[in-house]
Amino acid sequence: MLRVSHNLSIDEDDIDIAFVRASGPGGQNVNKLATAAQLRFDTSRIALPEDAAARLVRLAGQRMTKEGVIVIHAQRFRTQERNRSDAIDRLIELLREALVRPTPRRPTRPTLGSKQRRLEGKKRRSDIKAGRGPRRYDD
Numbered sequence: 647m648l649r650v651s652h653n654l655s656i657d658e659d660d661i662d663i664a665f666v667r668a669s670g671p672g673g674q675n676v677n678k679l680a681t682a683a684q685l686r687f688d689t690s691r692i693a694l695p696e697d698a699a700a701r702l703v704r705l706a707g708q709r710m711t712k713e714g715v716i717v718i719h720a721q722r723f724r725t726q727e728r729n730r731s732d733a734i735d736r737l738i739e740l741l742r743e744a745l746v747r748p749t750p751r752r753p754t755r756p757t758l759g760s761k762q763r764r765l766e767g768k769k770r771r772s773d774i775k776a777g778r779g780p781r782r783y784d785d
Contacts, residue, residue, distance in 0.1 A: 648734070648738060654693075654694070654741070654745065656687070656692055660687065660688065660691045660692075661686070661734065662685070662686040662687075663683055663730055663733065664683075664684045664686075665681065665682065665683055665684070666682050667679070667680050667681075667682065668681050668721035669682075680726075681723075681724060681725060681726050681729060682719065682720065682729055683719075683720045683721070683726065683730045683732070683733045684718075684720075685716075685719075685734065686715055686717050687715065687718075687737055688713075688714060688715050689702065689714045694745075698744050699744075701744040701745075702740070702741070702744035705740060705743055705744055706740060716737065718733045720732040720736065
């Protein structure tokens with residue numbers, strides 16, 4: 647069992663990991679060995695609150711299929727074992743991030759001083775731009 651949070655854990659049997667050939671540089675190693683880990687996890691196997699499931703869909707993005715399966719491709723390291731643990735760590739981090747409820751934004755009003763500073767800056771800039779034009783003799 648992998649512990650995601652104090653009330654959520656996932657069974658290691660629910661995670662399917664296949665090893666495929668990695669892309670990118672690596673010399674002969676990349677052509678011969680299947681070191682990249684492709685992790686597949688069906689999110690319907692865990693009981694997530696409704697709001698956390700919606701955040702998970704948003705956070706996973708293209709890594710989640712229409713059927714609700716998260717696919718993580720890990721190929722950062724040269725060995726299967728390190729890529730396997732990297733993929734599992736990324737899945738756990740994604741689930742932990744989805745469980746965190748965002749704090750609601752409390753709208754604030756600008757202070758009087760900040761309004762005055764903004765208007766003074768606009769006036770200064772206006773004077774600079776007005777001085778660029780041709781001189782008028784009516785002043």
